[in-house]
Amino acid sequence: MDNTEKKTISRKTLNKSFHHWFYGHLTVFSQEHMQTFGYLTSMLPIVEELYDNKEDQEKAMKTYTAFFNTEPQLGTVIVGVTASLEEARANHGNVDDTTINGLRAGLMGPIAGIGDSLVVGTLIPVILGIALGMSDGGSPLGAIFYIIVWNLLGYFGMRFAYFKGYELGDKAVGILVGAQGKAIRRAIATVGGMVVGGVAATWVTVKTSFKLTNSSGKAYLVLQDKLDSVYPGLLTALFIVACWWLMAKKNISPIKVMLILVVVALIGVLLGFFNPGLSY
Amino acid sequence: MTISWIQASILGIFASLSSMPGMAGSTIGNYTLGRPLVGGLVCGLVLGDLKTGIAAGVAMQLVYIALVTPGGTVSADLRAVSYIGIPLAMVAIHSQGLAATSTNAADLAKSMGTLVGTVGTVGTVLFYGTATMNLVWQHIGWRAVEKGDFKKLYAVDWGYPWISHFIFSFIPTLLMTHFGSSAVTALKTALPMDGIPMKTLFTVGALLPCVGIAILLKQIVDSPLDFIPFFVGFTFAASLHLNLVSVTVVSLIFAMIFYKLDMAISTNRQAVPSGTTSTIDDDEEDEDI
Structure with a gap:
């Protein structure tokens, strides 16, 4: 050539x-x-x-x-x-x-x-x-x-x-x-x-509706406020780190992590920990 | 509000263009037309109500802001969210007589988005359906490569996948948007907003972005120390209320310091970095599904 x-x-x-x-x-x-x-x-x-x-x-x-x-x-x-x-x-x-x-x-x-x-x-x-x-x-x-x-x-x-x-x-x-x-x-x-x-911190918000009330119906412990006074957005950060831990350290697939979140959401709603406060 | 066959067909074409292995390529397809914000604009134009479309798109974009697909690790394919979820949410908002920009309308849109897109796993089924059917075209491609018939590769890459999308994007979108409007009304009676299933759905909608963020973190974080930039950024936004552009600008100074520092260390040492090979291996594993 x-x-x-x-x-x-x-x-x-x-x-x-x-x-x-x-x-x-x-x-x-x-x-x-x-x-x-x-x-x-x-x-x-x-x-x-x-x-x-x-x-x-x-x-x-x-x-x-x-x-x-x-x-x-x-x-x-x-x-x-x-x-x-x-x-x-x-x-x-x-x-x-x-x-x-x-x-x-x-x-x-x-x-x-x-x-x-x-x-x-x-x-x-x-x-x-x-x-x-x-x-x-x-x-x-x-x-x-x-x-x-x-x-x-x-x-x-x-x-x-x-x-x-x-x-x-x-x-x-x-x-x-x-x-x-x-x-x-x-x-x-x-x-x-x-x-x-x-x-x-800007777009993800995980909030709890959990509170303890005294006999007259006045809330003496609003968990979300307490958490935010420790570190604003603490609950959101904890959920993100937990998801990371499941995927990175426990090798659980993202789809399974989502299914775990569905279960967590259901239990949270039943216990009154989560309440999105919806209405038509 | 109803969705005609013609409107449903247009939405079907957009679903084919916008999916993760979509027919418009990933820049114009998945990362532009596939974003719920842009989907809201398209659906608004197609259904003739721009305002409601955008409002529904914004609401759903919030749920999926970080749920993108690094390295193909998640199959939460947004075609179902953007071109089935948004149109149905628009119908629902209309049938409830809600104002387009009200909070309730946004909540309703979010619930439709999570329902159709992820909890309903429509997106996942469509994603795997398309990817599996593409194996047939790839098989044709391998035969062509063996025979040296390379021109056929263009048909394999650009032509045949339309058939996968006709079956797994066009048809499902067409049927679900056209017939879905009555189902949306039925859904409202079956699942009242203050019931356990709807409350769970909304909570899931709030938790889902955590998975998206965690996937991105998995790419960045190797040791616990790597969490520090993440928490600094988080603190800037959550405690100091800086917006994202400001956070990015501040982060540049840290990036510059680290870069100069690393370069100074490596020029001083003049040694081959020993960690290089092992880092490459780790990254490669992330790429495998």
Whole structure:
């Protein structure tokens, strides 16, 4: 083969690959292969451009049949990185199946961790929080605000991640999982932790209606007030930590934890601990 | 208020677009159209009562504010909440003659949301139904990859899943919203607001966001010390009444300090961080369902 000319992926093909990922990363989701097919459709334009003969194309595509799942927005960076690695492989660089898949497997965990606390835990609750305030009283303004802000940030953020990943190639790995990556993750986890705490205190309210009354009907112990005087939102915080403990320490699935909460709610209502005070 | 076949069909299409593995992609689908706040806008426009739609959407968004799906760990799929729960809540609010923005209307909307979406497990059934049926299309995809017929991958990823959604999003939404309006009225007689089942339902609605928050915490907290940022944020909001943007701004200074500190330590040491590999393994396990 004649290899004097260095193969590069055209801007047009990179755009195509990005849009395939932007749209299709989860469309054919199953429990067995979550984002694998999204990845395949995203790599296909690149593989087709880099390799002329069918055999090489098939060999390259086989690489991406391995299981893939991460946080889809930030995970775009991984697709960008593999695009650059595939380009290196086509130019007979020191890259093979094992390199690419080792890198994908090594990145998808940490990226999911950062992505979940950054996108799902911080960005979306903050935009939603602002939007909810704007839509108070039935105004469509908040909903429209959310649609515009989130989609602009989502689209251009993902685009940036893709092209940054392509530009950095395997250097991205050092940034994402090396010492700097560790520092970035800790910084983001701190922001994520504090915002999640703020979200919990702002939007989650667990209140007890339990009180003790004396013979004349006057309440001498209102449990909710006592708890709040110790630490505002104490009961809410306790319930959250209990849910965390069940899931993280006892390995109980979220669905089972929800069912446990249904039982807790029923018992609480029967004992008079919970009373939402409803009426038609 | 009734929901016609045409209105129900439009809601069905939105349910197909907005689910967790939805046909509009996760950015536009799940994270935009799937949010109850946006669902309220869409349902309001479709049913011709914007104000009630938004009010119901806001109420339900509060229940599901943190109940998002990190790493696919929870299958509380919001398509049922946004496009079955909200329309039915709107019908219920109308049939009770409640003012759209009243507290009672919001309470009613919340109860419908928790009932249809989670306690009724409609969302869960639809989620697993879609994901399981997608296995068929993926099987076709694997055959195509083996044969080198790669163009077929586009049909597998973008085309065939519409069939899963026709069965598990469109049809259930169509039937439940169209026929649900009479059921909503029946529900009110069967389950009075001050009865034990309704009180339990509302309490569950208040407790559910705890699970969502706890799932997010599971991603962040490895040791008890990692709880500190969470409680600092919680204190800012609960005791000092800062809003979320303010909490985020304050958190940035801590993030900056930690980053500089970690970088300074690692440049001083000039050593390979030994903990890196084990952290990666832990994170990967979280990704497996």
